[in-house]
Amino acid sequence: MALNENGAAVTTLLEPQQKIDPSSSQMMDWYRQMVLIRAFELRCAQSYQQQKVGGFCHLYVGQEAVAVGSIAAVRPSDYVITAYRDHGHAIARGMDIHLLFAELYGKKTGCSHGKGGSMHFFDREKNFFGGHAIVGAHIPLATGLGWAVKYRKEDRVVLCYFGDGAMNQGSFHEAMNLAGLFKLPIIFMVENNGYGMGTQLDRASAVTDLKLRTGxxxxxxxxxxxxxxxxxxxxxxxxxxxxxxKGHGAIFLDVKTYRYRGHSTSDPQKYRTKEEVARYQEHDPIGRLEKQLKDLHVLDDQKVAQISNEIHAQVEAASDKADADPYPDNQEVWSDIYANAYGPYQA
Ligand SMILES: Cc1ncc(C[n+]2csc(CCOP(=O)(O)OP(=O)(O)O)c2C)c(N)n1
Ligand SMILES: [Mg+2]
Incomplete structure (x- = not known):
């Protein structure tokens, strides 16, 4: 089907659900989740400075609405997979922030036993398939998950998030071709924050209307x-x-977002101006939902302060608890390397 035909068909198919109004209690829940993600991220930045966090750490501040709004729309049985900027998705999927802090601090109690760190949050029970450090490498895994769903005739969808930079990787194109060919139930979302590290989208991509590439x-x-x-x-x-x-196949969403912090915790941000960041902050996703909730008369300034205090206390308690947890035993260096196809590894 040619792009225009395809585009028109998809617009008609997507229209009805787009008119659905969430309830104010759903929106309050999302508000709390976004405040939690931001407070978690700001604590991470602080912990990084205090040298509690090993390895790279990419913060999600500014992008909170993407993970929260999308994960809220699917079922716990649906699959979620993302790249290394994964803290927001893990929290929106309902992972316990104590396990996340413990992972960041390299502790035994971490969700990946303290051996994965910031870029490798994972929770099989919650169908959260990570957390992947290599740019674009998880996109074929999403296609594999989609293939498994179709092969087993399951009623699931796959949410796959990646950055605008990842769309220039070969793995992206191979994964898209197979997902398109086999009509797999995958929602591919580019979290288009305008930059791949310090490189602006239009300096890295020949076509900047990204949906044209997959369409x-x-x-x-x-x-x-x-x-x-x-x-x-x-x-x-x-x-x-x-x-x-309904079996129509995969879909691609160009999600326009923005990260307020540097690419990782060590980024002097010479490629953009403070004014540019401030312009985006005027449309802050948390502030926006806060206004919508105030207009619905379910939130006021007093309640905003109360939620903020509660969540900050929750974050501090989780971080302190993780801080007090033990490091993995030395023997742990040998585990989780190969699948235990023949039983546990014996040294
Ligand atoms: C294959 C590979 N090449 C390069 C890197 C280094 N690297 C890490 S993040 C990144 C930029 C990716 O940008 P984007 O996909 O837009 O995601 P964002 O950081 O904006 O969320 C690069 C080049 C890597 N991790 N993997
Ligand atoms: Mg990017």
Whole structure:
């Protein structure tokens, strides 16, 4: 099907769900989640400075509405997989922040036993398949998950997040081709924050309307979404998940977002101005949802302060608890290297 035809068809199919209004209690829940993600990230930045965190650490501040709005629209049985900027997705999936801090601090109690760190959060029971450090490497894994769902005739969808930089990797294109060919139930989301490290999108990509690349190239139709608006994300994801569950195949979303912090904790940010960051902060996703909730008369300044205090206390307690946890035993260096196909490894 040609792109225009495909684009028009998908627009019609996606329309009904996009009109669904979330309840005010759902929106309050998302607000709390976004405040939690931000407080978690700010504590991470502090812990990094205090040298509690080993390895790289990429913060999600500014992008909170993407993970929260999208994960809210799918079921716990659906699969979620992302890149190394994974803290927000893990929290939105309901992972316990104590296990996340413990992972960051290299502790035995961490979700990956303290051996993965910031880029390798993982929770099999919650169908959260990581946390992947190599740019673009997890996109074929998402295609594999989608293939498994279709092969086993399961009623699941796959949410796959990646950055705009990852779309220039060969793995992205191979994964898209197979997902398009086999019509797999996958929602591919580019968290388009405009930069791959310090390189602006239009300096790295020949075509900057990213949905044209999957639509024309691989028969996977796409839509743009405002990733700074949690409600818009939720609505679009409800529609996209419905599209996948009905067997129409994969879908691509160009999610416009922005990261407020540097690429990682060691980024002097010479490639952008403070004014540019401030411009985006005017449309802050948390501030936006806060306003929507105030307009609905379910939130006021007093309640905002109360939520903020509660969540900050929760974050501090989780960080302190992780701090007091033990490091893994030395023997742990030998475990989790190979799958235990023949039983546990014997040294
Ligand atoms: C294959 C590979 N090449 C390079 C890197 C180094 N690297 C880490 S993040 C990154 C930029 C990716 O940007 P983007 O995909 O836009 O994600 P964002 O950081 O904006 O979330 C690069 C080049 C890597 N981790 N893996
Ligand atoms: Mg990027």
């Amino acid at each position: 024309d190239g691989y028969g996977i139709p796409g839509k743009d979404v405002d990733g700074m608006d949690c409600v818009a994300m939720y609505r679009m994801l409800l529609a996209a998940a419905d599209y996948c569950r």
